[in-house]
Amino acid sequence: xxxxxxxxxxxxxxxxxxxxxxxxxxxxxxxxxxxxxxxxxxxxxxxxxxxxxxxxxxxxxxxxxxxxxxxxxxxxxxxxxxxxxxxxxxxxxxxxxxxxxxxxxxxxxxxxxxxxxxxxxxxxxxxxxxxxxxxxxxxxxxxxxxxxxxxxxxxxxxxxxxxxxxxxxxxxxxxxxxxxxxxxxxxxxx
Amino acid sequence: xxxxxxxxxxxxxxxxxxxxxxxxxxxxxxxxxxxxxxxxxxxxxxxxxxxxxxxxxxxxxxxxxxxxxxxxxxxxxxxxxxxxxxxxxxxxxxxxxxxxxxxxxxxxxxxxxxxxxxxxxxxxxxxxxxxxxxxxxxxxxxxxxxxxxxxxxxxxxxxxxxxxxxxxxxxxxxxxxxxxxxxxxxxxxx
Numbered sequence: 002x003x004x005x006x007x008x009x010x011x012x013x014x015x016x017x018x019x020x021x022x023x024x025x026x027x028x029x030x031x032x033x034x035x036x037x038x039x040x041x042x043x044x045x046x047x048x049x050x051x052x053x054x055x056x057x058x059x060x061x062x063x064x065x066x067x068x069x070x071x072x073x074x075x076x077x078x079x080x081x082x083x084x085x086x087x088x089x090x091x092x093x094x095x096x097x098x099x100x101x102x103x104x105x106x107x108x109x110x111x112x113x114x115x116x117x118x119x120x121x122x123x124x125x126x127x128x129x130x131x132x133x134x135x136x137x138x139x140x141x142x143x144x145x146x147x148x149x150x151x152x153x154x155x156x157x158x159x160x161x162x163x164x165x166x167x168x169x170x171x172x173x174x175x176x177x178x179x180x181x182x183x184x185x186x187x188x189x190x191x
Numbered sequence: 192x193x194x195x196x197x198x199x200x201x202x203x204x205x206x207x208x209x210x211x212x213x214x215x216x217x218x219x220x221x222x223x224x225x226x227x228x229x230x231x232x233x234x235x236x237x238x239x240x241x242x243x244x245x246x247x248x249x250x251x252x253x254x255x256x257x258x259x260x261x262x263x264x265x266x267x268x269x270x271x272x273x274x275x276x277x278x279x280x281x282x283x284x285x286x287x288x289x290x291x292x293x294x295x296x297x298x299x300x301x302x303x304x305x306x307x308x309x310x311x312x313x314x315x316x317x318x319x320x321x322x323x324x325x326x327x328x329x330x331x332x333x334x335x336x337x338x339x340x341x342x343x344x345x346x347x348x349x350x351x352x353x354x355x356x357x358x359x360x361x362x363x364x365x366x367x368x369x370x371x372x373x374x375x376x377x378x379x380x381x
Contacts, residue, residue, distance in 0.1 A: 026219040027219040027300060027302065028217070029217040030216070030302070105299065108299070109298070109299060111220070141355050141360075141363065144350075144352055145350075145360060145364060148346065148350045149344060150371075153340060153346070153347075154339060156298070156299055156339070156342030160334075160338045162334055170331075177336045177371040181367040181370050181371040
Protein backbone atom coordinates (compact mmCIF):
# COMPACT_ATOMS: atom_id res chain seq x y z
CA UNK A 2 0.00 0.00 0.00
CA UNK A 3 1.33 3.46 -0.85
CA UNK A 4 1.95 5.96 1.94
CA UNK A 5 -0.99 7.96 0.66
CA UNK A 6 -3.40 4.99 0.74
CA UNK A 7 -2.04 4.01 4.14
CA UNK A 8 -2.67 7.50 5.47
CA UNK A 9 -6.22 7.35 4.11
CA UNK A 10 -6.81 3.95 5.73
CA UNK A 11 -5.65 5.21 9.14
CA UNK A 12 -7.88 8.26 8.83
CA UNK A 13 -10.84 5.98 8.02
CA UNK A 14 -10.06 3.72 11.00
CA UNK A 15 -9.88 6.75 13.28
CA UNK A 16 -13.30 7.88 12.09
CA UNK A 17 -14.81 4.39 12.49
CA UNK A 18 -13.45 3.97 16.01
CA UNK A 19 -14.57 7.48 16.94
CA UNK A 20 -18.15 6.65 15.85
CA UNK A 21 -18.11 3.47 17.96
CA UNK A 22 -16.89 5.38 21.03
CA UNK A 23 -19.35 8.24 20.44
CA UNK A 24 -22.14 5.63 20.53
CA UNK A 25 -20.94 4.20 23.85
CA UNK A 26 -19.92 7.39 25.62
CA UNK A 27 -21.56 10.24 23.62
CA UNK A 28 -19.40 12.75 21.76
CA UNK A 29 -18.78 14.82 24.88
CA UNK A 30 -17.71 11.69 26.78
CA UNK A 31 -15.11 10.65 24.18
CA UNK A 32 -11.56 12.07 24.19
CA UNK A 33 -8.82 11.80 21.57
CA UNK A 34 -6.92 9.84 24.24
CA UNK A 35 -9.70 7.22 24.38
CA UNK A 36 -9.63 6.93 20.58
CA UNK A 37 -5.84 6.49 20.47
CA UNK A 38 -5.99 3.92 23.31
CA UNK A 39 -8.66 1.95 21.44
CA UNK A 40 -6.52 1.84 18.27
CA UNK A 41 -3.22 1.30 20.07
CA UNK A 42 -1.85 4.45 18.44
CA UNK A 43 0.17 7.19 20.10
CA UNK A 44 -1.52 10.54 20.46
CA UNK A 45 1.00 12.06 18.05
CA UNK A 46 -0.01 9.51 15.39
CA UNK A 47 -3.58 10.81 15.73
CA UNK A 48 -2.49 14.47 15.69
CA UNK A 49 -1.12 13.77 12.23
CA UNK A 50 -4.77 13.41 11.10
CA UNK A 51 -6.86 15.34 13.62
CA UNK A 52 -5.60 18.01 16.05
CA UNK A 53 -8.75 18.03 18.24
CA UNK A 54 -11.82 15.89 18.88
CA UNK A 55 -13.89 18.55 17.13
CA UNK A 56 -11.80 18.17 13.95
CA UNK A 57 -12.55 14.46 14.07
CA UNK A 58 -16.24 15.09 14.79
CA UNK A 59 -16.32 17.50 11.84
CA UNK A 60 -14.95 14.75 9.58
CA UNK A 61 -17.76 12.46 10.83
CA UNK A 62 -20.43 15.11 10.23
CA UNK A 63 -19.17 16.63 6.96
CA UNK A 64 -20.69 14.04 4.56
CA UNK A 65 -24.05 14.19 6.39
CA UNK A 66 -24.16 17.99 6.24
CA UNK A 67 -23.26 17.87 2.52
CA UNK A 68 -26.20 15.52 1.91
CA UNK A 69 -28.59 17.63 4.01
CA UNK A 70 -27.51 20.74 2.06
CA UNK A 71 -28.35 19.04 -1.25
CA UNK A 72 -31.78 17.98 0.10
CA UNK A 73 -32.51 21.48 1.43
CA UNK A 74 -31.44 23.12 -1.87
CA UNK A 75 -33.68 20.77 -3.87
CA UNK A 76 -36.61 21.25 -1.47
CA UNK A 77 -36.34 25.06 -1.61
CA UNK A 78 -36.48 24.87 -5.44
CA UNK A 79 -39.96 23.28 -5.26
CA UNK A 80 -43.08 25.41 -5.63
CA UNK A 81 -45.39 25.64 -2.59
CA UNK A 82 -44.76 25.17 1.14
CA UNK A 83 -46.32 21.71 1.24
CA UNK A 84 -44.32 20.35 -1.70
CA UNK A 85 -41.17 21.81 -0.14
CA UNK A 86 -41.87 20.22 3.26
CA UNK A 87 -42.70 16.91 1.59
CA UNK A 88 -39.45 16.88 -0.39
CA UNK A 89 -37.41 17.67 2.72
CA UNK A 90 -39.20 15.00 4.74
CA UNK A 91 -38.59 12.25 2.16
CA UNK A 92 -34.94 13.20 1.72
CA UNK A 93 -34.23 13.47 5.43
CA UNK A 94 -35.92 10.14 6.23
CA UNK A 95 -33.83 8.46 3.49
CA UNK A 96 -30.66 9.99 4.93
CA UNK A 97 -31.57 8.90 8.47
CA UNK A 98 -32.35 5.35 7.33
CA UNK A 99 -29.06 5.01 5.39
CA UNK A 100 -27.17 6.23 8.46
CA UNK A 101 -29.43 4.74 11.14
CA UNK A 102 -27.19 4.81 14.17
CA UNK A 103 -25.11 7.82 13.22
CA UNK A 104 -27.96 10.28 12.75
CA UNK A 105 -29.64 9.15 16.00
CA UNK A 106 -26.32 9.45 17.81
CA UNK A 107 -25.56 12.97 16.64
CA UNK A 108 -29.04 14.44 17.22
CA UNK A 109 -29.05 16.41 20.44
CA UNK A 110 -25.57 15.37 21.60
CA UNK A 111 -24.14 18.32 23.57
CA UNK A 112 -20.78 17.86 21.77
CA UNK A 113 -22.51 18.28 18.40
CA UNK A 114 -24.53 21.26 19.66
CA UNK A 115 -21.28 22.91 20.84
CA UNK A 116 -19.55 22.25 17.49
CA UNK A 117 -22.49 23.70 15.55
CA UNK A 118 -22.08 26.95 17.50
CA UNK A 119 -18.64 27.30 15.91
CA UNK A 120 -19.92 26.44 12.40
CA UNK A 121 -22.46 29.10 11.34
CA UNK A 122 -22.49 27.64 7.81
CA UNK A 123 -23.73 24.28 9.16
CA UNK A 124 -26.18 25.88 11.61
CA UNK A 125 -27.65 27.88 8.71
CA UNK A 126 -28.38 24.67 6.76
CA UNK A 127 -30.10 23.14 9.79
CA UNK A 128 -32.18 26.30 10.27
CA UNK A 129 -33.25 26.23 6.60
CA UNK A 130 -34.18 22.57 7.06
CA UNK A 131 -36.36 23.34 10.11
CA UNK A 132 -37.96 26.33 8.34
CA UNK A 133 -39.01 24.14 5.39
CA UNK A 134 -41.13 22.04 7.78
CA UNK A 135 -42.23 24.84 10.12
CA UNK A 136 -43.53 27.00 7.24
CA UNK A 137 -46.39 24.53 6.66
CA UNK A 138 -48.09 26.06 9.72
CA UNK A 139 -46.75 29.57 10.47
CA UNK A 140 -46.46 30.30 14.19
CA UNK A 141 -45.28 28.39 17.19
CA UNK A 142 -47.36 25.28 16.39
CA UNK A 143 -45.46 24.78 13.14
CA UNK A 144 -42.12 25.16 14.91
CA UNK A 145 -43.05 22.63 17.60
CA UNK A 146 -44.23 20.11 14.99
CA UNK A 147 -41.09 20.63 12.87
CA UNK A 148 -38.84 20.02 15.92
CA UNK A 149 -40.84 16.91 16.91
CA UNK A 150 -40.68 15.45 13.40
CA UNK A 151 -36.96 16.11 12.80
CA UNK A 152 -35.80 14.73 16.17
CA UNK A 153 -38.35 11.96 16.04
CA UNK A 154 -37.18 10.73 12.62
CA UNK A 155 -33.53 10.85 13.67
CA UNK A 156 -34.15 8.89 16.89
CA UNK A 157 -36.68 6.42 15.50
CA UNK A 158 -34.34 5.54 12.61
CA UNK A 159 -31.75 4.41 15.18
CA UNK A 160 -34.04 2.02 17.09
CA UNK A 161 -33.66 -1.77 16.65
CA UNK A 162 -36.96 -3.17 15.31
CA UNK A 163 -35.69 -6.61 14.32
CA UNK A 164 -35.57 -7.42 10.63
CA UNK A 165 -36.93 -4.27 8.94
CA UNK A 166 -35.67 -3.26 5.51
CA UNK A 167 -34.74 0.33 4.71
CA UNK A 168 -37.69 0.99 2.37
CA UNK A 169 -40.26 -0.11 5.00
CA UNK A 170 -38.64 1.92 7.76
CA UNK A 171 -38.43 4.99 5.52
CA UNK A 172 -42.09 4.59 4.52
CA UNK A 173 -43.25 4.55 8.16
CA UNK A 174 -41.05 7.52 9.13
CA UNK A 175 -42.34 9.62 6.22
CA UNK A 176 -45.97 8.67 6.89
CA UNK A 177 -45.75 9.59 10.57
CA UNK A 178 -43.91 12.82 9.71
CA UNK A 179 -46.49 13.82 7.08
CA UNK A 180 -49.34 13.17 9.47
CA UNK A 181 -47.72 15.11 12.32
CA UNK A 182 -47.20 18.09 9.99
CA UNK A 183 -50.72 17.83 8.56
CA UNK A 184 -49.49 17.03 5.03
CA UNK A 185 -51.49 14.81 2.70
CA UNK A 186 -50.72 11.09 3.18
CA UNK A 187 -51.07 9.16 -0.11
CA UNK A 188 -53.82 6.53 -0.14
CA UNK A 189 -52.67 3.31 1.51
CA UNK A 190 -49.97 5.22 3.38
CA UNK A 191 -50.90 3.36 6.64
CA UNK B 192 -30.12 24.63 59.87
CA UNK B 193 -30.05 21.14 61.38
CA UNK B 194 -27.48 18.61 60.20
CA UNK B 195 -30.28 16.72 58.55
CA UNK B 196 -31.52 19.74 56.60
CA UNK B 197 -27.93 20.66 55.73
CA UNK B 198 -27.35 17.20 54.36
CA UNK B 199 -30.52 17.47 52.28
CA UNK B 200 -29.45 20.88 50.95
CA UNK B 201 -26.05 19.56 49.85
CA UNK B 202 -27.71 16.60 48.17
CA UNK B 203 -30.04 18.97 46.29
CA UNK B 204 -27.10 21.17 45.21
CA UNK B 205 -25.25 18.10 43.94
CA UNK B 206 -28.26 17.09 41.86
CA UNK B 207 -28.72 20.61 40.47
CA UNK B 208 -25.05 20.95 39.51
CA UNK B 209 -25.08 17.47 37.98
CA UNK B 210 -28.03 18.42 35.76
CA UNK B 211 -26.21 21.57 34.59
CA UNK B 212 -23.07 19.59 33.75
CA UNK B 213 -25.07 16.81 32.06
CA UNK B 214 -26.57 19.50 29.79
CA UNK B 215 -23.16 20.85 28.82
CA UNK B 216 -21.21 17.60 28.54
CA UNK B 217 -23.87 14.84 28.36
CA UNK B 218 -24.16 12.29 31.17
CA UNK B 219 -21.34 10.14 29.79
CA UNK B 220 -19.08 13.22 29.58
CA UNK B 221 -19.61 14.22 33.24
CA UNK B 222 -17.56 12.70 36.07
CA UNK B 223 -18.07 12.93 39.84
CA UNK B 224 -14.73 14.79 39.82
CA UNK B 225 -16.19 17.51 37.53
CA UNK B 226 -19.20 17.83 39.84
CA UNK B 227 -17.03 18.14 42.97
CA UNK B 228 -14.77 20.69 41.22
CA UNK B 229 -17.80 22.77 40.21
CA UNK B 230 -19.09 22.84 43.81
CA UNK B 231 -15.68 23.27 45.42
CA UNK B 232 -16.27 20.09 47.44
CA UNK B 233 -13.83 17.28 48.03
CA UNK B 234 -14.62 13.97 46.40
CA UNK B 235 -15.12 12.40 49.83
CA UNK B 236 -17.80 15.01 50.63
CA UNK B 237 -19.66 13.83 47.53
CA UNK B 238 -19.14 10.15 48.36
CA UNK B 239 -21.11 10.84 51.51
CA UNK B 240 -24.17 11.31 49.25
CA UNK B 241 -23.42 9.41 46.04
CA UNK B 242 -20.78 6.71 45.57
CA UNK B 243 -20.89 6.73 41.74
CA UNK B 244 -22.10 8.95 38.92
CA UNK B 245 -24.81 6.37 38.24
CA UNK B 246 -26.14 6.75 41.81
CA UNK B 247 -26.38 10.48 41.20
CA UNK B 248 -27.98 9.94 37.78
CA UNK B 249 -30.48 7.57 39.42
CA UNK B 250 -31.43 10.31 41.89
CA UNK B 251 -32.00 12.68 38.93
CA UNK B 252 -34.15 10.14 37.08
CA UNK B 253 -36.08 8.63 40.00
CA UNK B 254 -38.84 11.28 40.23
CA UNK B 255 -39.35 11.20 36.44
CA UNK B 256 -39.65 7.41 36.39
CA UNK B 257 -42.10 7.56 39.30
CA UNK B 258 -44.26 10.01 37.32
CA UNK B 259 -44.04 7.92 34.13
CA UNK B 260 -45.06 4.81 36.10
CA UNK B 261 -48.17 6.59 37.40
CA UNK B 262 -49.07 7.72 33.86
CA UNK B 263 -48.53 4.21 32.44
CA UNK B 264 -50.61 2.60 35.22
CA UNK B 265 -53.48 5.04 34.62
CA UNK B 266 -53.28 4.59 30.83
CA UNK B 267 -53.36 0.80 31.09
CA UNK B 268 -56.51 1.04 33.23
CA UNK B 269 -58.38 2.73 30.35
CA UNK B 270 -60.57 0.69 28.02
CA UNK B 271 -59.47 0.46 24.37
CA UNK B 272 -56.08 0.88 22.68
CA UNK B 273 -56.83 4.38 21.40
CA UNK B 274 -58.00 5.70 24.77
CA UNK B 275 -54.91 4.16 26.37
CA UNK B 276 -52.54 5.72 23.83
CA UNK B 277 -54.29 9.06 24.19
CA UNK B 278 -53.96 9.03 27.98
CA UNK B 279 -50.26 8.14 27.78
CA UNK B 280 -49.64 10.84 25.17
CA UNK B 281 -51.27 13.59 27.22
CA UNK B 282 -49.51 12.55 30.41
CA UNK B 283 -46.10 12.21 28.81
CA UNK B 284 -46.37 15.58 27.02
CA UNK B 285 -47.29 17.24 30.34
CA UNK B 286 -44.30 15.61 32.03
CA UNK B 287 -41.95 16.67 29.21
CA UNK B 288 -43.24 20.26 29.31
CA UNK B 289 -42.85 20.52 33.13
CA UNK B 290 -39.28 19.22 32.81
CA UNK B 291 -38.42 20.72 29.42
CA UNK B 292 -34.65 20.56 29.45
CA UNK B 293 -34.28 17.50 31.66
CA UNK B 294 -36.42 15.14 29.59
CA UNK B 295 -34.75 16.26 26.34
CA UNK B 296 -31.34 15.85 27.96
CA UNK B 297 -31.94 12.32 29.20
CA UNK B 298 -33.56 10.93 26.04
CA UNK B 299 -31.03 8.89 24.10
CA UNK B 300 -28.01 9.83 26.23
CA UNK B 301 -25.66 6.80 26.19
CA UNK B 302 -25.11 7.21 29.95
CA UNK B 303 -28.85 6.88 30.55
CA UNK B 304 -29.12 3.94 28.14
CA UNK B 305 -26.30 2.18 30.04
CA UNK B 306 -27.96 2.85 33.42
CA UNK B 307 -31.30 1.51 32.16
CA UNK B 308 -29.57 -1.79 31.29
CA UNK B 309 -28.84 -2.19 35.02
CA UNK B 310 -32.40 -1.26 36.03
CA UNK B 311 -34.83 -3.84 34.58
CA UNK B 312 -37.66 -2.32 36.67
CA UNK B 313 -37.21 1.06 34.91
CA UNK B 314 -36.71 -0.50 31.47
CA UNK B 315 -39.97 -2.42 31.96
CA UNK B 316 -41.88 0.84 32.57
CA UNK B 317 -40.40 2.38 29.42
CA UNK B 318 -41.34 -0.73 27.41
CA UNK B 319 -44.93 -0.58 28.71
CA UNK B 320 -45.00 3.11 27.75
CA UNK B 321 -43.86 2.35 24.18
CA UNK B 322 -46.31 -0.57 23.89
CA UNK B 323 -49.25 1.68 24.82
CA UNK B 324 -48.51 3.83 21.74
CA UNK B 325 -47.35 1.02 19.42
CA UNK B 326 -50.51 -1.06 20.05
CA UNK B 327 -52.58 1.49 18.11
CA UNK B 328 -51.17 -0.03 14.92
CA UNK B 329 -49.87 -3.60 15.50
CA UNK B 330 -46.72 -4.39 13.54
CA UNK B 331 -43.54 -2.55 12.73
CA UNK B 332 -45.34 0.62 11.57
CA UNK B 333 -46.82 1.12 15.02
CA UNK B 334 -43.44 0.61 16.67
CA UNK B 335 -41.74 3.14 14.38
CA UNK B 336 -44.47 5.73 15.00
CA UNK B 337 -44.33 5.14 18.77
CA UNK B 338 -40.54 5.67 18.79
CA UNK B 339 -40.84 8.80 16.64
CA UNK B 340 -43.53 10.31 18.87
CA UNK B 341 -41.83 9.56 22.21
CA UNK B 342 -38.40 10.85 21.18
CA UNK B 343 -39.93 13.70 19.23
CA UNK B 344 -41.97 14.94 22.21
CA UNK B 345 -38.96 14.71 24.54
CA UNK B 346 -36.68 16.63 22.16
CA UNK B 347 -39.24 19.18 20.97
CA UNK B 348 -40.15 20.04 24.58
CA UNK B 349 -36.51 21.07 25.16
CA UNK B 350 -36.29 23.50 22.21
CA UNK B 351 -36.29 27.27 22.84
CA UNK B 352 -39.29 28.79 20.98
CA UNK B 353 -39.23 32.20 22.64
CA UNK B 354 -42.12 33.06 24.94
CA UNK B 355 -44.37 29.99 24.79
CA UNK B 356 -46.42 28.99 27.83
CA UNK B 357 -46.61 25.38 28.99
CA UNK B 358 -50.26 24.84 27.99
CA UNK B 359 -49.63 25.97 24.38
CA UNK B 360 -46.51 23.86 24.02
CA UNK B 361 -48.28 20.82 25.47
CA UNK B 362 -51.24 21.33 23.13
CA UNK B 363 -48.99 21.35 20.04
CA UNK B 364 -46.99 18.31 21.20
CA UNK B 365 -50.14 16.29 21.86
CA UNK B 366 -51.73 17.33 18.54
CA UNK B 367 -48.64 16.36 16.53
CA UNK B 368 -48.34 13.08 18.47
CA UNK B 369 -52.02 12.19 17.93
CA UNK B 370 -51.75 12.87 14.23
CA UNK B 371 -48.56 10.86 13.82
CA UNK B 372 -50.21 7.89 15.58
CA UNK B 373 -53.43 8.26 13.61
CA UNK B 374 -55.53 9.10 16.68
CA UNK B 375 -58.52 11.41 16.47
CA UNK B 376 -57.57 15.09 16.85
CA UNK B 377 -60.38 17.09 18.52
CA UNK B 378 -61.95 19.84 16.37
CA UNK B 379 -59.82 22.99 16.38
CA UNK B 380 -56.79 20.97 17.45
CA UNK B 381 -54.69 22.30 14.50
